[in-house]
Amino acid sequence: xxxxTQLGSHVSVSEGALVLLRCNYSSxxxxxxxxxxxxxxxxxxxxxxxxxxxxxxxxxxxxEAEFKKSETSFHLTKPSAHMSDxxxxxxxxxRASTGNNRLAFGKxxxxxxxx
Amino acid sequence: xxxxxQSPRHEVTEMGQEVTLRCKPISGHDYLFWYRQTMMRxxxxxxxxxxxxxxxxxxxxxxxxxxxxxxxxxxxLKIQPSEPRDSAVYFCASSLDGHRNADTQYFGPGTRLxxx
Numbered sequence: 082x083x084x085x086t087q088l089g090s091h092v093s094v095s096e097g098a099l100v101l102l103r104c105n106y107s108s109x110x111x112x113x114x115x116x117x118x119x120x121x122x123x124x125x126x127x128x129x130x131x132x133x134x135x136x137x138x139x140x141x142x143x144x145e146a147e148f149k150k151s152e153t154s155f156h157l158t159k160p161s162a163h164m165s166d167x168x169x170x171x172x173x174x175x176r177a178s179t180g181n182n183r184l185a186f187g188k189x190x191x192x193x194x195x196x
Numbered sequence: 197x198x199x200x201x202q203s204p205r206h207e208v209t210e211m212g213q214e215v216t217l218r219c220k221p222i223s224g225h226d227y228l229f230w231y232r233q234t235m236m237r238x239x240x241x242x243x244x245x246x247x248x249x250x251x252x253x254x255x256x257x258x259x260x261x262x263x264x265x266x267x268x269x270x271x272x273l274k275i276q277p278s279e280p281r282d283s284a285v286y287f288c289a290s291s292l293d294g295h296r297n298a299d300t301q302y303f304g305p306g307t308r309l310x311x312x
Contacts, residue, residue, distance in 0.1 A: 113298045115300075117303075122305075123305055123306075124200070124287055124289075124303030124304050124305050124306055125239075125287070125289075125301075125303040126303070127300045127301075127302075130298060130300065132298035171239065175298075183241060183244065183252065184241070184301060185241075186238060186239040187238075188238045189238060189239070
């Protein structure tokens with residue numbers, strides 16, 4: 082079964098500093114990987130996804146993530162944090178095969194941006 | 197497009213009462229998912245449908261939970277009887293084509309359920 086691990090439930094970052102959220106996956110087959118963001122009192126919104134094309138994936142709001150098979154990782158980064166980046170971020174994995182796009186989500190990282 | 201629509205946004209009920217949550221997926225989407233989000237367990241998939249047919253309900257906690265999708269534009273998640281431990285945010289999501297596993301799931305705003 083597929084799964085993802087996100088360490089550190091709360092992440093504090095200073096405004097203007099690098100945002101780095103770590104995600105490691107476990108999958109017996111080639112995975113598809115996703116990062117979603119959840120703003121307060123809202124549903125989840127897709128930031129970016131890896132679908133076996135380019136290993137460096139660029140998403141919305143200046144975020145990007147790099148797929149590293151050797152490290153089974155898909156870490157999310159943003160060079161300079163904005164106050165508006167305060168939200169919860171979820172990494173998710175699905176099987177790269179036909180059948181369904183059932184997602185397995187990580188526990189999430191609550192990002193706090195310090196002025 | 198209006199996106200995925202869920203109602204009600206908030207529901208407060210007493211233990212033992214029946215609760216019905218509603219979802220309207222994005223028009224043209226073949227897949228519909230119901231999730232539950234709690235602090236303790238995070239985001240859990242409860243059940244999903246393909247073309248109105250339930251495909252996997254292994255995440256449904258127990259027989260008190262049931263879900264239906266009578267047509268392509270409407271789904272319900274029912275809890276009967278409700279218990280305090282059912283308190284959570286329930287999300288509905290839809291996607292265009294689940295056979296292409298990279299298809300994005302679009303989430304509704306959620307229903308915050310409180311069972312007293």
